[in-house]
Amino acid sequence: MKIAVVGTGYVGLVTGVSLSEIGHTVTCIDIDLEKVEKMQKGISPIYEPGLSEMMSKNIEESRLYFTTNHTEGFNNAQVIYIAVGTPENKDGSANLNFVKQVALDIATNIEKDTIVVTKSTVPVGTNTIIKEILHKNLRNDVKVSVVSNPEFLKEGSAIYDSFNGDRIVIGTESKEAGDTLEEINRPFGVPVFRTDVKSAEMIKYASNAFLATKISFINEISNICDRLNANVEDVAKGMGLDKRIGDQFLQAGIGYGGSCFPKDTKALIQIAGNVHYDFELLKGVVNVNKKQQGLIIDKLLERMPDIKGKKISVLGLAFKPNTDDMREAASIVVTNRLIEEGAEVTAYDPIAVKNAKHILSSEITYSDNIKEAVEGSDATLILTEWNDIKSIDLSLFSTMNYPLVIDGRNCFALDEMRKHKVEYHSVGRPVVSEELSGVLN
Numbered sequence: 001m002k003i004a005v006v007g008t009g010y011v012g013l014v015t016g017v018s019l020s021e022i023g024h025t026v027t028c029i030d031i032d033l034e035k036v037e038k039m040q041k042g043i044s045p046i047y048e049p050g051l052s053e054m055m056s057k058n059i060e061e062s063r064l065y066f067t068t069n070h071t072e073g074f075n076n077a078q079v080i081y082i083a084v085g086t087p088e089n090k091d092g093s094a095n096l097n098f099v100k101q102v103a104l105d106i107a108t109n110i111e112k113d114t115i116v117v118t119k120s121t122v123p124v125g126t127n128t129i130i131k132e133i134l135h136k137n138l139r140n141d142v143k144v145s146v147v148s149n150p151e152f153l154k155e156g157s158a159i160y161d162s163f164n165g166d167r168i169v170i171g172t173e174s175k176e177a178g179d180t181l182e183e184i185n186r187p188f189g190v191p192v193f194r195t196d197v198k199s200a201e202m203i204k205y206a207s208n209a210f211l212a213t214k215i216s217f218i219n220e221i222s223n224i225c226d227r228l229n230a231n232v233e234d235v236a237k238g239m240g241l242d243k244r245i246g247d248q249f250l251q252a253g254i255g256y257g258g259s260c261f262p263k264d265t266k267a268l269i270q271i272a273g274n275v276h277y278d279f280e281l282l283k284g285v286v287n288v289n290k291k292q293q294g295l296i297i298d299k300l301l302e303r304m305p306d307i308k309g310k311k312i313s314v315l316g317l318a319f320k321p322n323t324d325d326m327r328e329a330a331s332i333v334v335t336n337r338l339i340e341e342g343a344e345v346t347a348y349d350p351i352a353v354k355n356a357k358h359i360l361s362s363e364i365t366y367s368d369n370i371k372e373a374v375e376g377s378d379a380t381l382i383l384t385e386w387n388d389i390k391s392i393d394l395s396l397f398s399t400m401n402y403p404l405v406i407d408g409r410n411c412f413a414l415d416e417m418r419k420h421k422v423e424y425h426s427v428g429r430p431v432v433s434e435e436l437s438g439v440l441n
């Protein structure tokens with residue numbers, strides 16, 4: 001198949017590369033010239049395990065191309081995927097400007113019958129709008145079918161997920177277009193679920209809202225565990241053994257971030273509101289998450305009420321491990337607050353520093369070495385559970401000015417921490433401390 005993919009973010013690039021890997025000829029189109037020039041040379045603009053290698057291989061084997069030119073990219077494409085961003089509007093709704101622009105670009109450029117596939121996460125009813133834009137602006141003799149094919153990849157394991165996903169959802173009113181999409185995806189060997197367009201659009205939002213609910217739920221439980229001196233990790237394990245509950249997405253921490261859950265939960269509240277339904281449960285999920293992101297600062301200030309001039313090291317900046325994505329990362333809320341309170345912040349992240357520098361306060365000092373970041377500090381905050389952070393030699397904390405460690409991701413086993421001279425606060429687990437020395441100032 002000859003395929004075009006519009007938008008080369010985390011979804012578009014991974015989609016394009018994966019489709020080329022299973023044998024299709026794919027042209028990826030993006031309006032960002034700098035990005036396209038990089039990709040033409042085989043350089044991935046994002047960090048995603050395995051992506052660069054697969055990208056270079058398929059470029060070499062002449063199955064993968066990149067361009068900024070929509071006319072060139074759409075030339076002879078039998079199927080066009082829309083994978084541009086749908087960021088959040090001020091009122092929480094999804095901004096569809098990029099998607100609508102692509103629909104117009106497609107309509108004014110294609111000269112042959114085409115299947116248009118929406119991969120971007122879009123509110124229920126958007127594919128109908130896309131269809132209207134296409135039909136209004138297409139040449140009379142050209143026909144298009146529209147398919148909703150939401151994406152479920154997880155950043156940090158996106159390539160793996162393409163080949164090992166739980167399901168591929170195909171929503172369309174055209175049996176023929178649905179069959180073609182199923183055929184395109186067959187080599188992935190992932191189960192396909194077919195439905196109508198609106199239900200497919202809703203499956204994506206409902207799935208993300210449910211996962212976000214699990215996270216906020218366990219975080220609420222962790223806050224109660226904190227007060228009762230119970231261990232949320234054991235609670236989650238005990239819950240997860242029940243197959244009806246499952247053990248995934250029950251890790252307590254400082255809340256969800258990233259480019260999907262925060263915006264998709266708010267968008268679903270809006271989607272419900274548009275049909276006069278008050279999605280109370282999801283509003284609670286969003287509020288709990290907001291509160292949870294500030295938890296680590298609350299814990300720090302409880303132990304050290306005045307952090308003005310204090311040296312605070314921050315380990316991990318990306319919204320989760322194995323990605324350089326800083327969108328809606330807890331580190332934004334946390335470091336802003338630290339700087340506001342007058343702390344001297346040294347931050348470490350193995351991959352996300354380049355992106356972090358564009359988003360976080362310019363007053364932050366960055367270190368490319370965990371040891372250097374931690375040594376001599378008055379407190380260490382852990383915000384992302386990167387493997388290299390989880391595997392540090394715990395005796396490093398004894399090189400701090402005072403060994404106060406506040407871990408927002410429960411990176412270390414309590415028994416291990418007990419072997420070291422450290423005051424260790426985590427999420428929903430008992431505090432580890434040999435000698436609590438009162439309020440620190």
Ligand SMILES: NC(=O)c1ccc[n+]([C@@H]2O[C@H](COP(=O)([O-])OP(=O)(O)OC[C@H]3O[C@@H](n4cnc5c(N)ncnc54)[C@H](O)[C@@H]3O)[C@@H](O)[C@H]2O)c1
Pocket residue numbers: 006007008009010011012029030031032035083084085086098101102105119120121122151152153154155259260
């Ligand atoms: N990131 C994820 O983990 C994830 C997972 C599932 C679904 N989604 C959804 O997929 C969509 C894309 O997400 P993303 O994170 O890849 O976005 P992104 O913001 O990382 O990338 C979007 C890309 O589209 C390009 N673009 C914008 N307008 C264009 C146009 N007219 N023509 C060509 N290119 C254009 C931008 O330059 C950018 O490179 C969103 O709707 C998102 O909600 C994302």
